[in-house]
Amino acid sequence: xxxxxxxxxxxxxxxxxNSQWAIDRFPFPFHxxxxxxxxxxxxxxxGPEGSVYEKRFDVDEHYVAEMRxxxxxxxxxxxxxxxLPHMTLAGWDLLELIMVSKSEDYPDLFELHRDxxxxxxxNKPMGIDDTFTFLDETTLxxxxxxYITRQAQGDFCVLDQRDxxxxxxxxxxxxxxxxxxxxxxxxxxxxxxxxxxxxxEKGIFKRALKFLLNIQQGAPARRLNWTMTVNPLxxxxxxxxxxxxxxxxxxxxxxxxxxxxLRVELQTFFRLPRSxxxxxxxxxYLCSFQDLMTKPKWGRRLHRVVRDLPVELAxxxxxxxxxxxxxxxxxxFDDGLPTSPGVFPDxxxxxxxxx
Amino acid sequence: MSKFDFPPSIKSRPVxxxxxxxxxAAHLFIADAHGAEAILxxxxxxxxxxxxxxxxxxxxxxxxxxxxxxxxQFYEGPSYAAAVSRIRRTLEDAHxxxxxxxxxxxxxxxxxxxxxxxxxxxxxxxxxxxxxxxARRMQCVHCKGITEDVETDPFVCSHCGLxxxxxxxxxxxxxxxxxxxxxxxxxxxxxxxxGIYE
Numbered sequence: 001x002x003x004x005x006x007x008x009x010x011x012x013x014x015x016x017x018n019s020q021w022a023i024d025r026f027p028f029p030f031h032x033x034x035x036x037x038x039x040x041x042x043x044x045x046x047g048p049e050g051s052v053y054e055k056r057f058d059v060d061e062h063y064v065a066e067m068r069x070x071x072x073x074x075x076x077x078x079x080x081x082x083x084l085p086h087m088t089l090a091g092w093d094l095l096e097l098i099m100v101s102k103s104e105d106y107p108d109l110f111e112l113h114r115d116x117x118x119x120x121x122x123n124k125p126m127g128i129d130d131t132f133t134f135l136d137e138t139t140l141x142x143x144x145x146x147y148i149t150r151q152a153q154g155d156f157c158v159l160d161q162r163d164x165x166x167x168x169x170x171x172x173x174x175x176x177x178x179x180x181x182x183x184x185x186x187x188x189x190x191x192x193x194x195x196x197x198x199x200x201e202k203g204i205f206k207r208a209l210k211f212l213l214n215i216q217q218g219a220p221a222r223r224l225n226w227t228m229t230v231n232p233l234x235x236x237x238x239x240x241x242x243x244x245x246x247x248x249x250x251x252x253x254x255x256x257x258x259x260x261x262l263r264v265e266l267q268t269f270f271r272l273p274r275s276x277x278x279x280x281x282x283x284x285y286l287c288s289f290q291d292l293m294t295k296p297k298w299g300r301r302l303h304r305v306v307r308d309l310p311v312e313l314a315x316x317x318x319x320x321x322x323x324x325x326x327x328x329x330x331x332x333f334d335d336g337l338p339t340s341p342g343v344f345p346d347x348x349x350x351x352x353x354x355x
Numbered sequence: 356m357s358k359f360d361f362p363p364s365i366k367s368r369p370v371x372x373x374x375x376x377x378x379x380a381a382h383l384f385i386a387d388a389h390g391a392e393a394i395l396x397x398x399x400x401x402x403x404x405x406x407x408x409x410x411x412x413x414x415x416x417x418x419x420x421x422x423x424x425x426x427x428q429f430y431e432g433p434s435y436a437a438a439v440s441r442i443r444r445t446l447e448d449a450h451x452x453x454x455x456x457x458x459x460x461x462x463x464x465x466x467x468x469x470x471x472x473x474x475x476x477x478x479x480x481x482x483x484x485x486x487x488x489x490a491r492r493m494q495c496v497h498c499k500g501i502t503e504d505v506e507t508d509p510f511v512c513s514h515c516g517l518x519x520x521x522x523x524x525x526x527x528x529x530x531x532x533x534x535x536x537x538x539x540x541x542x543x544x545x546x547x548x549x550g551i552y553e
Contacts, residue, residue: 079499180496186528187367194367195524238496238535242517245539321540 002108005064005125011072016232018291022061026287027052027264028295028343029224033304035313037199039208044222044268048344052266053222056101057152058283059109064125066153066175066234073174073235074150079182080237081146083158083170090158090170091145092135093272094279098148123151145170154266154283157181159189161276166212168192169277175234175284177227177263178241178318197312212278217271224343225265228319228326232261232286251322256329257290260322262302289329295345296353299333306330359489362552364523371464371485376402379480380452383445384408384426385467387435389487390459391417397456398424409442411435411463415487435463442467446474458484462492462503465530472527491551494531495519501531507548509537518545 008015018026047053052060073080083091099121103112111122120131128151132139140147149156149172158170165188173181184192189209190200199205215221229236230248251259266283293299306314307327314320335354340346361371374397382402384394391410395417398406406426411434412418418431432438449455455471457464464483471481490504500514508521512534519534526533538544 180533182499183494183496183524183526183529183533187526191367191527194365195522200366238533240497242497242536242539245536246542248540 003059003061003063003125006061008062008065010065010069010232010234014231014233016062016065016286018287019061023287023291023294024345025051025060026292027224027266027285028262028292028298028301028345029226029264030301030305031343032341033301033339034308035305036310037202037204039204039211040223041208041211041221042223044220044270052283052285055105056220056268056270057098057105057154057281058266059102059106059125059153063153067126067151069234070150070172070174073237077239080174080239081149081172082181082185083143083145084186087145087158087160087170087275087277088137088143090160090272090275090277090279091143093275093277094156094158095144095148096134097270097272097279098152102152126151146172152281154281157280157282158272159278159280161213161278164213165189166209166278174237176237176282177225177265177284178236178238180238182239195316197316198310212269215269215271215278217273220268220270222266222268225267227263227265227317228322229261229263229286230259230322232288234284234286236263248318248322251325253325253328256325257293258288260289260326260329261286262289262292289326293330293333295347295350296333297339297345297347297350299330299353300335300337301339303327303330303334359485359552361485361489367525368523369461369465369483369525369527371461371483374456374458374482374484377454377482379454380405380450382406382454382456383449384410384456384458385442385463386457387411387459387463387487388413388415389417390457390463390484391415391421391486393458393484393486394456395420395424400425403427407445409438409445411438411459435466439466439470442470443474446471446476449474449476453480455481456484457481459486460488460490460504461485462490462530465492465525465527469527469530489552491521492531493519493521493534494526494529495534497536501529502534505534506550508551509545509548510534521551 010016052058099112102110109124113120117134119134122129155173155175159166160169168184168187171181193205264285268281270279314323374393376399382405386394403424403426407428408421408426409430410421411432422429457467490506493502493505495512498515502513509518512519517536520537522533524533
């Protein structure tokens with residue numbers, strides 16, 4: 001299909017919106033009516049046609065607007081993209097992975113022509129046509145990781161693997177759920193996850209690390225994570241928290257359906273061939289409560305998940321103060337009927353909301 | 356001065372040890388203020404014969420006692436900033452088998468540890484011992500400015516003036532804890548400051 005790219009913003013007037021296509025394919029993260037941390041990894045080898053899981057790097061209607069937003073974030077704060085000196089080769093690995101994947105998965109949008117080390121990259125949605133020498137940084141306008149991730153939706157953490165651990169040694173992070181690359185760069189897997197409550201005690205990170213250390217080339221993995229964001233703000237960074245934090249207090253019973261967004265991260269993990277680094281793309285999808293409620297199964301389930309979430313998690317995810325108002329809104333969409341297993345909306349088999 | 360018992364915390368927070376004499380080709384001691392007491396406790400004539408002490412008194416008067424240990428080299432500096440070029444040079448010149456001993460405030464140990472790691476000193480050859488002030492070196496996540504010797508939570512960023520709360524999340528690269536605006540969701544509602552461990 002040809003994607004119609006939205007002209008929209010993720011700041012100021014917040015003109016971001018999801019089309020019916022985007023709502024239908026939204027990666028709703030709850031496979032049952034409750035939520036607790038789990039490693040929940042699966043192979044990233046495609047998925048249902050048209051779903052966000054189908055391609056290696058999903059491109060959707062928000063692509064061009066997201067890249068515009070990223071450029072603005074970087075102009076304000078260049079430290080959102082950093083790479084420690086030993087990570088340049090991993091940056092080239094990542095550039096190759098994204099260019100090859102996108103040109104194969106979206107041949108109408110992206111083209112890669114390789115003649116030895118001379119590569120020509122065409123990105124039609126962004127109007128880019130560059131020829132450069134692979135592994136020669138002087139032939140690109142940015143370092144390889146920055147160059148390609150200015151053209152790819154989602155944040156990218158490039159993790160070095162040594163001493164049986166993963167190290168956050170490079171990244172492009174502008175659409176993050178409130179963590180700072182500039183602060184966390186150089187940390188190991190346990191250190192950068194240190195502020196997460198409950199999961200350490202449950203052994204989640206030990207098991208996740210063991211899994212990730214063993215990811216092989218050509219066998220990527222994926223999982224979902226989620227949080228809540230008021231307004232479709234991509235840049236919920238700690239750096240700017242002193243500016244956006246106050247937006248959480250602008251919710252009212254009248255505007256909550258439009259303003260409150262479920263924020264879902266599709267996290268994928270790919271082994272990189274030359275560097276043996278692991279790239280960890282974190283792709284952010286936003287959907288307003290009112291759009292989610294158009295799917296009866298999601299409406300019933302989201303109410304139950306938010307209602308029953310442990311206080312520590314609601315606090316960590318930053319919505320403990322707004323939870324009562326969220327529940328007032330969501331409870332209107334929960335008539336107590338059972339829901340089917342799995343994340344998909346199952347509209348054919350789901351009864352409508354009984355009034 | 357008695358040692359402070361830090362409460363258990365998250366995994367990015369450093370855990371400090373107790374200095375012990377180890378065999379080594381050379382022994383580099385970097386300390387500030389009450390960190391001198393850890394050196395006095397661990398010192399032996401053998402260590403001092405191959406010892407280099409870099410000491411920043413910060414108003415404490417342990418310098419003469421340290422000098423009396425007869426280290427092969429002794430330096431007293433007025434501040435960490437003044438001493439850091441000397442620390443770097445000493446670490447650059449360090450040979451295999453050099454043992455590094457850091458003692459005193461968290462800010463001193465964190466910064467010197469960072470220098471040692473950058474100089475390629477093996478992690479296992481670096482020991483630490485906290486003594487003295489429990490104040491923290493804090494980075495403001497908003498303006499990136501570092502405020503030294505923070506004793507209260509919340510505190511005022513010495514660069515941008517925002518009221519910040521004191522997190523336990525710690526960056527070894529910055530040798531600092533993270534400070535985040537405390538009244539971001541309710542401007543002007545700043546709790547009364549109290550001691551970090553109170």
